[in-house]
Amino acid sequence: MIDEIRRIQASSGSQIAQASTLDGLAEIERSLTGKGSELLGLKKGLGALSPDERRETGLVMNEASEAIKAAVAARRAELEAEAQLALAQAERLDLTEVRADRDAGHLHLVTQTIEELEDVFVGLGFHVAEGPEVEDDWHNFTALNFGQYHPARDMQDTFFVGLGGPRDVVMRTHTSPVQIRVMEGQQPPIYSVMPGRVYRNEATDATHLAVFHQLECLVIDRGITFAHLAGTIDRFTKAYFGPGWTSRLRPSYFPFTEPSAEFDIQRPDGTWLELGGCGMVHPNVLANCGIDPEEFSGFAFGFGLDRLASTRHGVTDLRELASTDIRFLEQF
Numbered sequence: 001m002i003d004e005i006r007r008i009q010a011s012s013g014s015q016i017a018q019a020s021t022l023d024g025l026a027e028i029e030r031s032l033t034g035k036g037s038e039l040l041g042l043k044k045g046l047g048a049l050s051p052d053e054r055r056e057t058g059l060v061m062n063e064a065s066e067a068i069k070a071a072v073a074a075r076r077a078e079l080e081a082e083a084q085l086a087l088a089q090a091e092r093l094d095l096t097e098v099r100a101d102r103d104a105g106h107l108h109l110v111t112q113t114i115e116e117l118e119d120v121f122v123g124l125g126f127h128v129a130e131g132p133e134v135e136d137d138w139h140n141f142t143a144l145n146f147g148q149y150h151p152a153r154d155m156q157d158t159f160f161v162g163l164g165g166p167r168d169v170v171m172r173t174h175t176s177p178v179q180i181r182v183m184e185g186q187q188p189p190i191y192s193v194m195p196g197r198v199y200r201n202e203a204t205d206a207t208h209l210a211v212f213h214q215l216e217c218l219v220i221d222r223g224i225t226f227a228h229l230a231g232t233i234d235r236f237t238k239a240y241f242g243p244g245w246t247s248r249l250r251p252s253y254f255p256f257t258e259p260s261a262e263f264d265i266q267r268p269d270g271t272w273l274e275l276g277g278c279g280m281v282h283p284n285v286l287a288n289c290g291i292d293p294e295e296f297s298g299f300a301f302g303f304g305l306d307r308l309a310s311t312r313h314g315v316t317d318l319r320e321l322a323s324t325d326i327r328f329l330e331q332f
């Protein structure tokens, strides 16, 4: 009987090694040690042996069972590792893969415009700064010299955020609060531009959006004059649109500048586009930020980027910029 057990054990090795799937392996294991297997049949015969023989044969029997069990377990581990590898290969995603047959997309027209203008201003020696879109009253209004009950607060239809006291927190209505943040953070000289998204609680139409973009410019230094302001506006107009374009200033009012102006740019066809506001930074604003108005002066301007980009690219309805229509977006 011992010879037979040894024979079964010896032949089990190659059977187990041949199993090529987990199911196949389970099948082989059953045929070697399960019900109806030769080994189990022999085990039943142990009872008929003399005690000495039974002990010796029992030992060999146990050895054989253990050896088969171990071989099956080893093969199972191999097959599981292979299955895992096959799965990983099958579900492999190459995120760096470039597919020439598919348009990978590109930056939105407004983002392209921001990057282009940043390049223009960086070329003129400016820094780029950013601020939060959810602002407090101090930065969006009070530090910018909007009096508590000044009607100018109503010029900007404000979205209020339900944080703090009533009207304490707003969606910024312009990028001018970033001026305050820049001046609070550093002493002059300051040459900064601040692009970003702004919010107004108003009905949208072809020339107005409730969520749009502005670019703010701030210069604070010794001896800065209105001429620097006019020159800078004209310079970037030509840099962005081309040499045939010009700009003009019209007297206006903003609480944070004195004197204040609005600026328009002239299209090559002679028509004018109202673009933004500007002026010499009000002494109260400098003082609010810890900058001495006796020593320093400066100018600021801010304008709508959506309008600027639409003008250059012949977009007649600003709402297109907020659309997800791929036929519109892929033109730029």
Ligand code: DAH
Residues within 6 Å of the ligand: 173, 174, 175, 176, 216, 217, 254, 256, 257, 276, 277, 278, 279, 299, 300, 301, 302, 303
């Ligand atoms: N913040 C103003 C607005 O959104 C535009 C503006 C006017 C910005 C005058 C300025 C400025 O920096 O000096 O209506």
